[in-house]
Amino acid sequence: MxxxxxxxxxxxxxxxxxxxxxxxxxxxxxxxxxxxAPRHEIFGIIGPANSGKTSxxxxxxxxxxxxxxxxxxxxxxxxxxDVRGWRNPYALRRRIGVVFPLPxxxxxxxxxxVALSSLLRGTRKKAELDVIVERCLRRAALWDEVKDRLDSLxxxxxxxxxxxxxxxxxxxxxxxxxxxxxxxxxxxxxxTMRIEEVLSELKSEMTIVLVxxxxxxxxxxxxxxxxxxxxxxxxxTETEAMFEGGAKDPRTTAYVEGKFG
Amino acid sequence: MFEATARxxxxxxxxxxxxxxxxxxxxxxxxxxxxxxGVLVVRGGPAISWEFLFTQPLDNMTAGGILPALVGTxxxxxxxxxxxxxVGVAAALYLSEYAPDNRLTRAINLAIIxxxxxxxxxxxxxxxxxxxxxxRFGTSILxxxxxxxxxxxxxxxVATRESLQTVPLAxxxxxxxMGATRWQTIRKIVLPNAISGILTGVILEVSRTSGETAxxxxxxxxxxxxxxxxxxxxxxxxMSLHLFVISTQVPDVPEHMPFGVALVLISMVLAMNGLSxxxxxxxxxxKKW
Numbered sequence: 001m002x003x004x005x006x007x008x009x010x011x012x013x014x015x016x017x018x019x020x021x022x023x024x025x026x027x028x029x030x031x032x033x034x035x036x037a038p039r040h041e042i043f044g045i046i047g048p049a050n051s052g053k054t055s056x057x058x059x060x061x062x063x064x065x066x067x068x069x070x071x072x073x074x075x076x077x078x079x080x081x082d083v084r085g086w087r088n089p090y091a092l093r094r095r096i097g098v099v100f101p102l103p104x105x106x107x108x109x110x111x112x113x114v115a116l117s118s119l120l121r122g123t124r125k126k127a128e129l130d131v132i133v134e135r136c137l138r139r140a141a142l143w144d145e146v147k148d149r150l151d152s153l154x155x156x157x158x159x160x161x162x163x164x165x166x167x168x169x170x171x172x173x174x175x176x177x178x179x180x181x182x183x184x185x186x187x188x189x190x191x192t193m194r195i196e197e198v199l200s201e202l203k204s205e206m207t208i209v210l211v212x213x214x215x216x217x218x219x220x221x222x223x224x225x226x227x228x229x230x231x232x233x234x235x236x237t238e239t240e241a242m243f244e245g246g247a248k249d250p251r252t253t254a255y256v257e258g259k260f261g
Numbered sequence: 262m263f264e265a266t267a268r269x270x271x272x273x274x275x276x277x278x279x280x281x282x283x284x285x286x287x288x289x290x291x292x293x294x295x296x297x298x299g300v301l302v303v304r305g306g307p308a309i310s311w312e313f314l315f316t317q318p319l320d321n322m323t324a325g326g327i328l329p330a331l332v333g334t335x336x337x338x339x340x341x342x343x344x345x346x347x348v349g350v351a352a353a354l355y356l357s358e359y360a361p362d363n364r365l366t367r368a369i370n371l372a373i374i375x376x377x378x379x380x381x382x383x384x385x386x387x388x389x390x391x392x393x394x395x396x397r398f399g400t401s402i403l404x405x406x407x408x409x410x411x412x413x414x415x416x417x418x419v420a421t422r423e424s425l426q427t428v429p430l431a432x433x434x435x436x437x438x439m440g441a442t443r444w445q446t447i448r449k450i451v452l453p454n455a456i457s458g459i460l461t462g463v464i465l466e467v468s469r470t471s472g473e474t475a476x477x478x479x480x481x482x483x484x485x486x487x488x489x490x491x492x493x494x495x496x497x498x499x500m501s502l503h504l505f506v507i508s509t510q511v512p513d514v515p516e517h518m519p520f521g522v523a524l525v526l527i528s529m530v531l532a533m534n535g536l537s538x539x540x541x542x543x544x545x546x547x548k549k550w
Contacts, residue, residue: 094440107549
Protein backbone atom coordinates (compact mmCIF):
# COMPACT_ATOMS: atom_id res chain seq x y z
CA MET A 1 0.00 0.00 0.00
CA UNK A 2 1.32 3.41 -0.90
CA UNK A 3 -0.09 5.35 2.05
CA UNK A 4 2.19 5.04 5.10
CA UNK A 5 0.69 3.56 8.22
CA UNK A 6 0.38 6.35 10.74
CA UNK A 7 -0.90 4.91 13.97
CA UNK A 8 1.60 2.96 16.04
CA UNK A 9 -1.00 0.46 17.23
CA UNK A 10 -1.80 -0.34 13.62
CA UNK A 11 0.42 -3.37 13.93
CA UNK A 12 -1.67 -4.76 16.78
CA UNK A 13 -5.20 -4.16 15.61
CA UNK A 14 -6.72 -5.25 12.34
CA UNK A 15 -9.89 -3.28 12.95
CA UNK A 16 -10.34 -0.22 15.14
CA UNK A 17 -13.75 1.32 15.46
CA UNK A 18 -14.46 4.62 17.21
CA UNK A 19 -17.84 6.20 17.90
CA UNK A 20 -19.40 4.26 15.07
CA UNK A 21 -23.06 5.00 14.39
CA UNK A 22 -25.18 3.62 11.58
CA UNK A 23 -28.52 4.84 10.38
CA UNK A 24 -30.88 3.61 7.69
CA UNK A 25 -32.94 6.42 6.16
CA UNK A 26 -32.28 8.42 9.31
CA UNK A 27 -33.36 5.64 11.66
CA UNK A 28 -30.55 4.57 13.99
CA UNK A 29 -29.53 0.92 13.75
CA UNK A 30 -26.34 1.04 15.76
CA UNK A 31 -24.76 3.79 17.82
CA UNK A 32 -21.75 4.61 19.89
CA UNK A 33 -19.59 1.58 19.12
CA UNK A 34 -15.92 1.72 20.06
CA UNK A 35 -13.83 -1.44 19.91
CA UNK A 36 -10.61 -2.93 18.58
CA ALA A 37 -10.13 -6.35 17.04
CA PRO A 38 -6.58 -7.64 17.50
CA ARG A 39 -4.72 -9.12 14.57
CA HIS A 40 -4.80 -12.84 13.94
CA GLU A 41 -7.44 -13.62 16.48
CA ILE A 42 -11.07 -14.52 16.24
CA PHE A 43 -13.22 -11.66 17.44
CA GLY A 44 -16.72 -12.77 18.40
CA ILE A 45 -19.86 -10.68 18.19
CA ILE A 46 -23.00 -12.00 19.85
CA GLY A 47 -26.43 -10.53 20.35
CA PRO A 48 -30.05 -11.18 19.50
CA ALA A 49 -31.60 -10.36 16.15
CA ASN A 50 -31.84 -6.69 15.19
CA SER A 51 -29.00 -5.68 17.44
CA GLY A 52 -26.91 -4.18 14.63
CA LYS A 53 -24.37 -6.99 14.11
CA THR A 54 -24.76 -7.24 10.34
CA SER A 55 -24.81 -3.45 9.95
CA UNK A 56 -21.52 -3.37 11.83
CA UNK A 57 -19.95 -5.75 9.29
CA UNK A 58 -21.29 -3.74 6.38
CA UNK A 59 -19.67 -0.60 7.76
CA UNK A 60 -16.26 -2.29 7.87
CA UNK A 61 -16.04 -3.04 4.15
CA UNK A 62 -17.92 0.09 3.09
CA UNK A 63 -21.01 -1.67 1.83
CA UNK A 64 -22.83 1.50 2.89
CA UNK A 65 -21.82 2.74 -0.56
CA UNK A 66 -23.95 0.03 -2.14
CA UNK A 67 -26.87 0.27 0.27
CA UNK A 68 -29.60 2.84 -0.25
CA UNK A 69 -30.22 5.01 2.78
CA UNK A 70 -27.34 3.65 4.89
CA UNK A 71 -25.30 6.36 6.62
CA UNK A 72 -22.18 5.72 8.67
CA UNK A 73 -20.56 8.15 11.08
CA UNK A 74 -17.56 7.79 13.35
CA UNK A 75 -14.36 6.15 12.27
CA UNK A 76 -13.56 2.63 11.11
CA UNK A 77 -9.90 1.82 10.63
CA UNK A 78 -8.74 -1.30 8.85
CA UNK A 79 -5.05 -2.02 9.25
CA UNK A 80 -4.53 1.44 10.62
CA UNK A 81 -6.24 3.31 7.78
CA ASP A 82 -9.65 4.91 7.93
CA VAL A 83 -11.86 3.03 5.47
CA ARG A 84 -13.08 6.32 4.10
CA GLY A 85 -9.47 7.16 3.29
CA TRP A 86 -9.27 4.26 0.84
CA ARG A 87 -9.92 6.07 -2.36
CA ASN A 88 -10.73 2.72 -3.95
CA PRO A 89 -13.36 0.89 -1.87
CA TYR A 90 -13.08 -2.08 -4.25
CA ALA A 91 -9.48 -2.65 -3.15
CA LEU A 92 -10.63 -2.49 0.48
CA ARG A 93 -13.33 -5.09 -0.16
CA ARG A 94 -10.86 -7.39 -1.89
CA ARG A 95 -8.82 -7.52 1.31
CA ILE A 96 -11.89 -8.47 3.33
CA GLY A 97 -13.64 -11.80 2.76
CA VAL A 98 -17.31 -12.01 3.69
CA VAL A 99 -19.46 -15.06 4.42
CA PHE A 100 -23.22 -14.60 4.66
CA PRO A 101 -25.89 -16.22 6.86
CA LEU A 102 -27.44 -18.00 3.89
CA PRO A 103 -24.88 -19.64 1.60
CA UNK A 104 -24.50 -17.92 -1.75
CA UNK A 105 -23.28 -20.26 -4.46
CA UNK A 106 -23.08 -18.02 -7.47
CA UNK A 107 -24.73 -19.43 -10.62
CA UNK A 108 -21.33 -20.36 -12.02
CA UNK A 109 -19.39 -23.61 -11.99
CA UNK A 110 -17.74 -24.58 -8.71
CA UNK A 111 -14.41 -23.80 -10.33
CA UNK A 112 -15.51 -20.33 -11.46
CA UNK A 113 -17.03 -19.56 -8.08
CA VAL A 114 -13.59 -19.85 -6.55
CA ALA A 115 -11.67 -18.44 -9.52
CA LEU A 116 -13.97 -15.41 -9.88
CA SER A 117 -12.08 -13.07 -7.59
CA SER A 118 -8.80 -13.77 -9.40
CA LEU A 119 -10.49 -13.46 -12.78
CA LEU A 120 -11.89 -10.07 -11.79
CA ARG A 121 -8.38 -9.00 -10.84
CA GLY A 122 -7.14 -9.96 -14.26
CA THR A 123 -5.49 -13.34 -13.67
CA ARG A 124 -6.03 -15.32 -16.85
CA LYS A 125 -3.47 -18.14 -16.63
CA LYS A 126 -5.27 -21.45 -16.24
CA ALA A 127 -2.39 -23.03 -14.29
CA GLU A 128 -2.38 -20.19 -11.77
CA LEU A 129 -6.17 -20.39 -11.36
CA ASP A 130 -6.02 -24.17 -10.94
CA VAL A 131 -3.64 -23.75 -8.02
CA ILE A 132 -5.80 -21.10 -6.36
CA VAL A 133 -9.01 -23.10 -6.80
CA GLU A 134 -7.55 -26.30 -5.38
CA ARG A 135 -5.85 -24.56 -2.47
CA CYS A 136 -8.95 -22.62 -1.44
CA LEU A 137 -11.29 -25.59 -1.77
CA ARG A 138 -8.91 -27.71 0.31
CA ARG A 139 -8.69 -25.09 3.03
CA ALA A 140 -12.47 -24.81 3.13
CA ALA A 141 -12.66 -28.62 3.57
CA LEU A 142 -14.65 -29.03 0.36
CA TRP A 143 -12.05 -30.28 -2.14
CA ASP A 144 -12.58 -34.01 -1.61
CA GLU A 145 -16.33 -33.71 -2.15
CA VAL A 146 -16.21 -31.68 -5.36
CA LYS A 147 -12.85 -32.36 -7.02
CA ASP A 148 -14.46 -34.66 -9.60
CA ARG A 149 -17.19 -32.21 -10.59
CA LEU A 150 -15.64 -28.78 -10.61
CA ASP A 151 -17.67 -27.98 -13.73
CA SER A 152 -21.06 -28.47 -12.12
CA LEU A 153 -23.02 -25.50 -10.81
CA UNK A 154 -22.04 -24.08 -7.45
CA UNK A 155 -25.59 -22.91 -6.84
CA UNK A 156 -26.86 -26.50 -6.91
CA UNK A 157 -24.66 -27.85 -4.11
CA UNK A 158 -26.25 -28.69 -0.76
CA UNK A 159 -26.51 -25.91 1.82
CA UNK A 160 -23.50 -27.01 3.84
CA UNK A 161 -21.39 -27.46 0.73
CA UNK A 162 -22.43 -24.08 -0.63
CA UNK A 163 -21.41 -22.45 2.63
CA UNK A 164 -17.96 -24.03 2.38
CA UNK A 165 -17.86 -22.91 -1.26
CA UNK A 166 -18.63 -19.38 -0.07
CA UNK A 167 -15.74 -19.66 2.40
CA UNK A 168 -13.44 -20.97 -0.34
CA UNK A 169 -14.48 -18.02 -2.50
CA UNK A 170 -13.75 -15.60 0.32
CA UNK A 171 -10.34 -17.23 0.85
CA UNK A 172 -9.57 -16.92 -2.87
CA UNK A 173 -9.44 -13.16 -2.32
CA UNK A 174 -6.40 -13.85 -0.11
CA UNK A 175 -7.98 -11.62 2.54
CA UNK A 176 -6.33 -10.23 5.64
CA UNK A 177 -9.72 -10.05 7.35
CA UNK A 178 -12.57 -12.53 7.20
CA UNK A 179 -16.05 -11.45 8.25
CA UNK A 180 -18.48 -14.26 9.05
CA UNK A 181 -22.13 -13.37 9.53
CA UNK A 182 -23.95 -16.19 11.32
CA UNK A 183 -22.46 -18.68 8.90
CA UNK A 184 -23.96 -21.70 10.60
CA UNK A 185 -27.60 -20.67 10.35
CA UNK A 186 -28.32 -22.93 7.34
CA UNK A 187 -25.66 -25.54 7.98
CA UNK A 188 -25.91 -28.89 9.74
CA UNK A 189 -24.00 -29.40 13.03
CA UNK A 190 -21.34 -31.66 11.51
CA UNK A 191 -20.50 -29.16 8.78
CA THR A 192 -20.52 -26.40 11.37
CA MET A 193 -17.92 -28.36 13.35
CA ARG A 194 -15.74 -28.78 10.27
CA ILE A 195 -15.95 -25.09 9.42
CA GLU A 196 -15.10 -24.18 13.01
CA GLU A 197 -11.95 -26.31 12.74
CA VAL A 198 -11.06 -24.54 9.51
CA LEU A 199 -11.49 -21.16 11.21
CA SER A 200 -9.21 -22.14 14.10
CA GLU A 201 -6.50 -22.91 11.56
CA LEU A 202 -7.10 -19.78 9.51
CA LYS A 203 -6.63 -17.34 12.35
CA SER A 204 -2.85 -17.74 12.14
CA GLU A 205 -3.07 -16.01 8.75
CA MET A 206 -5.94 -13.59 9.09
CA THR A 207 -8.15 -11.75 11.51
CA ILE A 208 -11.61 -13.20 11.77
CA VAL A 209 -14.74 -11.39 12.93
CA LEU A 210 -17.32 -13.97 13.84
CA VAL A 211 -20.87 -12.74 14.21
CA UNK A 212 -22.90 -15.56 15.66
CA UNK A 213 -26.27 -16.25 17.17
CA UNK A 214 -24.85 -19.31 18.92
CA UNK A 215 -23.21 -18.05 22.09
CA UNK A 216 -21.42 -21.36 22.53
CA UNK A 217 -19.83 -20.95 19.12
CA UNK A 218 -18.33 -17.65 20.25
CA UNK A 219 -17.15 -19.38 23.39
CA UNK A 220 -15.46 -22.15 21.41
CA UNK A 221 -13.69 -19.88 18.94
CA UNK A 222 -13.37 -16.25 19.97
CA UNK A 223 -10.65 -14.81 22.16
CA UNK A 224 -12.66 -11.64 22.77
CA UNK A 225 -16.37 -11.24 22.42
CA UNK A 226 -18.54 -8.17 21.97
CA UNK A 227 -22.18 -8.18 23.03
CA UNK A 228 -24.53 -6.06 20.92
CA UNK A 229 -28.05 -5.36 22.10
CA UNK A 230 -30.73 -3.31 20.29
CA UNK A 231 -28.29 -1.14 18.43
CA UNK A 232 -25.66 -0.58 21.06
CA UNK A 233 -22.45 -2.22 22.17
CA UNK A 234 -22.98 -3.42 25.72
CA UNK A 235 -19.41 -4.58 26.30
CA UNK A 236 -16.28 -6.21 24.91
CA THR A 237 -14.71 -8.81 27.19
CA GLU A 238 -12.27 -11.69 27.06
CA THR A 239 -14.48 -14.57 26.00
CA GLU A 240 -13.52 -16.90 28.84
CA ALA A 241 -14.26 -14.22 31.43
CA MET A 242 -17.60 -13.43 29.81
CA PHE A 243 -18.72 -17.02 30.11
CA GLU A 244 -17.26 -17.59 33.55
CA GLY A 245 -19.36 -14.92 35.19
CA GLY A 246 -16.90 -12.09 34.61
CA ALA A 247 -19.11 -10.04 32.33
CA LYS A 248 -19.19 -6.34 33.19
CA ASP A 249 -22.88 -5.93 32.51
CA PRO A 250 -25.65 -8.06 34.02
CA ARG A 251 -27.48 -8.10 30.67
CA THR A 252 -24.51 -9.89 29.10
CA THR A 253 -24.51 -12.51 31.84
CA ALA A 254 -28.23 -13.00 31.38
CA TYR A 255 -27.82 -13.39 27.60
CA VAL A 256 -24.92 -15.85 27.66
CA GLU A 257 -26.71 -17.90 30.30
CA GLY A 258 -29.68 -18.13 27.98
CA LYS A 259 -32.10 -16.14 30.10
CA PHE A 260 -33.24 -14.15 27.06
CA GLY A 261 -32.47 -13.81 23.37
CA MET B 262 -71.37 -33.73 13.50
CA PHE B 263 -70.32 -33.94 9.86
CA GLU B 264 -73.85 -33.49 8.50
CA ALA B 265 -74.03 -30.73 5.87
CA THR B 266 -75.95 -27.73 7.14
CA ALA B 267 -78.12 -25.58 4.90
CA ARG B 268 -75.31 -23.02 4.82
CA UNK B 269 -72.77 -25.66 3.71
CA UNK B 270 -75.04 -26.73 0.90
CA UNK B 271 -75.58 -23.17 -0.23
CA UNK B 272 -71.86 -22.43 -0.19
CA UNK B 273 -71.20 -25.49 -2.29
CA UNK B 274 -73.86 -24.49 -4.78
CA UNK B 275 -72.47 -20.95 -5.08
CA UNK B 276 -69.00 -22.41 -5.50
CA UNK B 277 -70.15 -24.60 -8.38
CA UNK B 278 -72.01 -21.79 -10.11
CA UNK B 279 -69.11 -19.35 -9.84
CA UNK B 280 -66.77 -21.95 -11.25
CA UNK B 281 -69.04 -22.35 -14.26
CA UNK B 282 -69.34 -18.59 -14.68
CA UNK B 283 -65.57 -18.07 -14.67
CA UNK B 284 -65.09 -20.95 -17.09
CA UNK B 285 -67.68 -19.38 -19.40
CA UNK B 286 -65.90 -16.01 -19.31
CA UNK B 287 -62.63 -17.71 -20.14
CA UNK B 288 -64.21 -19.42 -23.13
CA UNK B 289 -65.56 -16.05 -24.28
CA UNK B 290 -61.97 -14.86 -24.25
CA UNK B 291 -60.78 -17.64 -26.51
CA UNK B 292 -63.66 -17.22 -28.92
CA UNK B 293 -62.45 -14.12 -30.81
CA UNK B 294 -58.94 -15.55 -31.16
CA UNK B 295 -60.28 -18.80 -32.55
CA UNK B 296 -62.71 -17.00 -34.88
CA UNK B 297 -60.08 -14.63 -36.27
CA UNK B 298 -57.63 -17.44 -36.94
CA GLY B 299 -60.36 -19.69 -38.34
CA VAL B 300 -61.73 -17.07 -40.73
CA LEU B 301 -58.25 -16.07 -41.88
CA VAL B 302 -57.17 -19.63 -42.54
CA VAL B 303 -60.37 -20.58 -44.34
CA ARG B 304 -60.70 -17.45 -46.45
CA GLY B 305 -57.06 -16.38 -46.77
CA GLY B 306 -55.54 -19.82 -47.07
CA PRO B 307 -56.32 -20.24 -50.78
CA ALA B 308 -54.48 -16.98 -51.54
CA ILE B 309 -51.18 -18.26 -50.12
CA SER B 310 -48.72 -19.51 -52.71
CA TRP B 311 -45.05 -19.01 -53.61
CA GLU B 312 -46.11 -16.41 -56.16
CA PHE B 313 -48.19 -14.57 -53.60
CA LEU B 314 -45.24 -14.37 -51.20
CA PHE B 315 -42.45 -13.72 -53.67
CA THR B 316 -43.73 -11.56 -56.53
CA GLN B 317 -44.60 -7.91 -57.06
CA PRO B 318 -48.19 -6.67 -56.88
CA LEU B 319 -49.78 -6.33 -60.31
CA ASP B 320 -52.75 -4.54 -61.86
CA ASN B 321 -53.07 -1.75 -59.32
CA MET B 322 -52.57 -4.27 -56.46
CA THR B 323 -55.56 -6.36 -57.45
CA ALA B 324 -53.32 -9.26 -58.47
CA GLY B 325 -49.80 -10.57 -58.03
CA GLY B 326 -47.94 -10.90 -54.77
CA ILE B 327 -46.85 -9.01 -51.67
CA LEU B 328 -43.06 -9.25 -51.85
CA PRO B 329 -42.30 -5.51 -51.43
CA ALA B 330 -44.56 -5.32 -48.38
CA LEU B 331 -43.01 -8.44 -46.83
CA VAL B 332 -39.47 -7.21 -47.40
CA GLY B 333 -40.43 -3.72 -46.23
CA THR B 334 -41.81 -5.02 -42.94
CA UNK B 335 -38.59 -6.94 -42.32
CA UNK B 336 -36.57 -3.77 -43.00
CA UNK B 337 -38.73 -1.71 -40.65
CA UNK B 338 -38.52 -4.27 -37.84
CA UNK B 339 -34.77 -4.80 -38.13
CA UNK B 340 -33.91 -1.10 -38.18
CA UNK B 341 -36.32 -0.45 -35.30
CA UNK B 342 -34.60 -3.20 -33.28
CA UNK B 343 -31.13 -1.82 -34.01
CA UNK B 344 -32.31 1.56 -32.76
CA UNK B 345 -34.28 0.51 -29.70
CA UNK B 346 -32.60 -2.55 -28.19
CA UNK B 347 -29.28 -0.92 -27.20
CA VAL B 348 -31.07 2.12 -25.78
CA GLY B 349 -33.72 0.03 -24.02
CA VAL B 350 -31.29 -2.45 -22.48
CA ALA B 351 -28.94 0.33 -21.35
CA ALA B 352 -31.84 2.24 -19.78
CA ALA B 353 -33.08 -0.90 -18.04
CA LEU B 354 -29.56 -1.63 -16.73
CA TYR B 355 -29.37 1.88 -15.34
CA LEU B 356 -32.80 1.72 -13.73
CA SER B 357 -32.31 -1.74 -12.28
CA GLU B 358 -28.62 -1.75 -11.33
CA TYR B 359 -27.45 1.81 -10.83
CA ALA B 360 -30.33 4.21 -10.15
CA PRO B 361 -30.82 5.32 -6.55
CA ASP B 362 -34.41 5.16 -5.34
CA ASN B 363 -35.15 8.87 -5.53
CA ARG B 364 -37.59 11.27 -7.10
CA LEU B 365 -35.77 11.40 -10.43
CA THR B 366 -35.85 7.62 -10.80
CA ARG B 367 -39.52 7.50 -9.95
CA ALA B 368 -40.16 10.25 -12.49
CA ILE B 369 -38.28 8.26 -15.14
CA ASN B 370 -40.30 5.15 -14.36
CA LEU B 371 -43.50 7.14 -14.61
CA ALA B 372 -42.35 8.55 -17.96
CA ILE B 373 -41.78 5.03 -19.28
CA ILE B 374 -45.25 3.93 -18.25
CA UNK B 375 -46.71 7.03 -19.89
CA UNK B 376 -44.69 6.45 -23.05
CA UNK B 377 -46.26 3.01 -23.24
CA UNK B 378 -49.68 4.61 -22.96
CA UNK B 379 -49.28 7.16 -25.75
CA UNK B 380 -51.66 6.32 -28.62
CA UNK B 381 -49.86 5.13 -31.74
CA UNK B 382 -51.33 7.90 -33.88
CA UNK B 383 -49.70 10.44 -31.57
CA UNK B 384 -46.39 8.61 -32.00
CA UNK B 385 -46.99 8.83 -35.74
CA UNK B 386 -47.39 12.59 -35.65
CA UNK B 387 -44.38 12.90 -33.34
CA UNK B 388 -42.33 10.84 -35.79
CA UNK B 389 -43.51 13.00 -38.67
CA UNK B 390 -42.50 16.16 -36.86
CA UNK B 391 -39.27 14.92 -35.34
CA UNK B 392 -37.71 12.45 -37.77
CA UNK B 393 -39.26 13.29 -41.14
CA UNK B 394 -39.22 17.07 -40.89
CA UNK B 395 -36.88 18.23 -38.12
CA UNK B 396 -34.07 15.71 -38.70
CA ARG B 397 -34.75 15.78 -42.46
CA PHE B 398 -34.82 12.01 -42.86
CA GLY B 399 -37.82 12.45 -45.17
CA THR B 400 -40.45 9.76 -45.38
CA SER B 401 -38.09 6.83 -45.17
CA ILE B 402 -37.46 3.48 -43.50
CA LEU B 403 -35.18 5.32 -41.07
CA UNK B 404 -37.88 7.77 -39.96
CA UNK B 405 -40.55 5.06 -39.74
CA UNK B 406 -38.28 2.66 -37.82
CA UNK B 407 -37.20 5.33 -35.36
CA UNK B 408 -40.86 6.14 -34.74
CA UNK B 409 -41.54 2.45 -34.12
CA UNK B 410 -38.45 2.28 -31.90
CA UNK B 411 -39.65 5.15 -29.71
CA UNK B 412 -43.06 3.53 -29.47
CA UNK B 413 -41.75 0.11 -28.45
CA UNK B 414 -38.94 1.28 -26.13
CA UNK B 415 -41.12 0.75 -23.04
CA UNK B 416 -41.62 -2.90 -24.05
CA UNK B 417 -37.86 -3.49 -24.17
CA UNK B 418 -37.15 -1.51 -21.02
CA VAL B 419 -39.84 -3.16 -18.92
CA ALA B 420 -39.05 -6.69 -20.14
CA THR B 421 -35.33 -6.19 -19.57
CA ARG B 422 -35.78 -4.61 -16.17
CA GLU B 423 -38.07 -7.40 -15.02
CA SER B 424 -35.65 -9.98 -16.31
CA LEU B 425 -32.76 -8.33 -14.43
CA GLN B 426 -34.85 -8.22 -11.26
CA THR B 427 -35.28 -11.99 -11.28
CA VAL B 428 -31.57 -12.37 -10.51
CA PRO B 429 -31.43 -12.48 -6.69
CA LEU B 430 -29.89 -9.54 -4.85
CA ALA B 431 -27.77 -11.98 -2.82
CA UNK B 432 -25.71 -12.76 -5.94
CA UNK B 433 -24.96 -9.10 -6.47
CA UNK B 434 -24.09 -8.56 -2.83
CA UNK B 435 -21.72 -11.53 -2.90
CA UNK B 436 -19.90 -10.04 -5.88
CA UNK B 437 -19.79 -6.52 -4.45
CA UNK B 438 -18.39 -7.88 -1.20
CA MET B 439 -15.55 -9.46 -3.18
CA GLY B 440 -14.60 -6.07 -4.54
CA ALA B 441 -16.36 -6.38 -7.88
CA THR B 442 -17.67 -3.17 -9.42
CA ARG B 443 -21.28 -2.91 -10.46
CA TRP B 444 -20.33 -3.44 -14.10
CA GLN B 445 -18.22 -6.53 -13.33
CA THR B 446 -21.17 -7.93 -11.38
CA ILE B 447 -23.54 -7.20 -14.25
CA ARG B 448 -21.25 -8.80 -16.83
CA LYS B 449 -20.33 -11.92 -14.86
CA ILE B 450 -23.54 -12.70 -13.00
CA VAL B 451 -26.56 -10.55 -13.83
CA LEU B 452 -26.57 -10.39 -17.64
CA PRO B 453 -25.78 -14.06 -18.32
CA ASN B 454 -28.74 -15.02 -16.15
CA ALA B 455 -31.10 -12.41 -17.56
CA ILE B 456 -30.28 -12.70 -21.25
CA SER B 457 -33.06 -15.15 -22.12
CA GLY B 458 -35.65 -12.89 -20.55
CA ILE B 459 -34.24 -9.93 -22.45
CA LEU B 460 -34.50 -11.89 -25.71
CA THR B 461 -38.12 -12.68 -24.87
CA GLY B 462 -38.76 -8.95 -24.59
CA VAL B 463 -37.03 -8.30 -27.90
CA ILE B 464 -39.17 -10.89 -29.65
CA LEU B 465 -42.31 -9.38 -28.19
CA GLU B 466 -41.16 -6.06 -29.56
CA VAL B 467 -40.73 -7.62 -33.01
CA SER B 468 -44.26 -8.96 -32.99
CA ARG B 469 -45.64 -5.62 -31.86
CA THR B 470 -43.58 -3.64 -34.38
CA SER B 471 -44.48 -5.74 -37.38
CA GLY B 472 -48.20 -5.16 -36.94
CA GLU B 473 -48.25 -1.40 -36.31
CA THR B 474 -49.82 0.74 -39.03
CA ALA B 475 -50.42 4.27 -37.80
CA UNK B 476 -46.83 5.14 -36.84
CA UNK B 477 -45.45 4.24 -40.27
CA UNK B 478 -48.25 5.74 -42.36
CA UNK B 479 -46.89 9.30 -42.34
CA UNK B 480 -43.25 8.49 -41.74
CA UNK B 481 -42.06 5.95 -44.27
CA UNK B 482 -44.56 3.44 -45.54
CA UNK B 483 -45.77 3.90 -49.10
CA UNK B 484 -49.13 3.20 -50.68
CA UNK B 485 -47.57 1.39 -53.61
CA UNK B 486 -43.97 0.93 -54.73
CA UNK B 487 -43.14 -1.55 -57.46
CA UNK B 488 -39.55 -2.04 -56.25
CA UNK B 489 -37.74 -3.19 -53.12
CA UNK B 490 -36.05 -0.66 -50.79
CA UNK B 491 -32.32 -0.29 -51.39
CA UNK B 492 -31.39 1.49 -48.16
CA UNK B 493 -32.73 3.09 -45.00
CA UNK B 494 -33.50 6.39 -46.71
CA UNK B 495 -35.90 4.77 -49.18
CA UNK B 496 -39.61 4.55 -48.70
CA UNK B 497 -41.07 1.10 -48.51
CA UNK B 498 -44.30 -0.81 -48.58
CA UNK B 499 -45.28 -2.62 -45.37
CA MET B 500 -47.61 -5.53 -44.63
CA SER B 501 -49.81 -3.67 -42.18
CA LEU B 502 -50.35 -0.63 -44.39
CA HIS B 503 -50.75 -2.80 -47.48
CA LEU B 504 -53.55 -4.66 -45.72
CA PHE B 505 -55.26 -1.38 -44.87
CA VAL B 506 -54.84 -0.11 -48.44
CA ILE B 507 -56.17 -3.13 -50.29
CA SER B 508 -59.03 -3.53 -47.83
CA THR B 509 -60.29 0.04 -48.02
CA GLN B 510 -58.58 2.15 -50.67
CA VAL B 511 -58.38 0.04 -53.82
CA PRO B 512 -61.47 -1.02 -55.76
CA ASP B 513 -61.94 -4.51 -57.21
CA VAL B 514 -59.44 -6.36 -55.04
CA PRO B 515 -60.32 -10.07 -55.12
CA GLU B 516 -61.75 -11.04 -51.76
CA HIS B 517 -59.14 -13.62 -50.83
CA MET B 518 -56.23 -11.16 -51.09
CA PRO B 519 -56.75 -9.07 -47.94
CA PHE B 520 -57.39 -12.27 -46.02
CA GLY B 521 -54.18 -13.71 -47.43
CA VAL B 522 -52.16 -10.64 -46.38
CA ALA B 523 -53.70 -10.73 -42.91
CA LEU B 524 -52.91 -14.43 -42.62
CA VAL B 525 -49.25 -13.89 -43.56
CA LEU B 526 -48.97 -10.99 -41.12
CA ILE B 527 -50.55 -12.85 -38.23
CA SER B 528 -48.44 -15.91 -38.98
CA MET B 529 -45.31 -13.79 -38.66
CA VAL B 530 -46.49 -12.43 -35.32
CA LEU B 531 -47.55 -15.84 -34.01
CA ALA B 532 -44.25 -17.37 -35.10
CA MET B 533 -42.44 -14.67 -33.13
CA ASN B 534 -44.62 -15.24 -30.08
CA GLY B 535 -43.98 -18.97 -30.37
CA LEU B 536 -40.26 -18.29 -30.42
CA SER B 537 -40.63 -16.15 -27.33
CA UNK B 538 -42.51 -18.91 -25.49
CA UNK B 539 -39.84 -21.41 -26.54
CA UNK B 540 -37.20 -19.11 -25.09
CA UNK B 541 -39.07 -18.87 -21.83
CA UNK B 542 -39.33 -22.65 -21.56
CA UNK B 543 -35.64 -22.92 -22.37
CA UNK B 544 -34.91 -20.33 -19.68
CA UNK B 545 -36.87 -22.23 -17.07
CA UNK B 546 -35.07 -25.44 -17.95
CA UNK B 547 -31.70 -23.80 -17.56
CA LYS B 548 -32.39 -22.07 -14.28
CA LYS B 549 -29.21 -22.12 -12.29
CA TRP B 550 -30.44 -21.75 -8.75
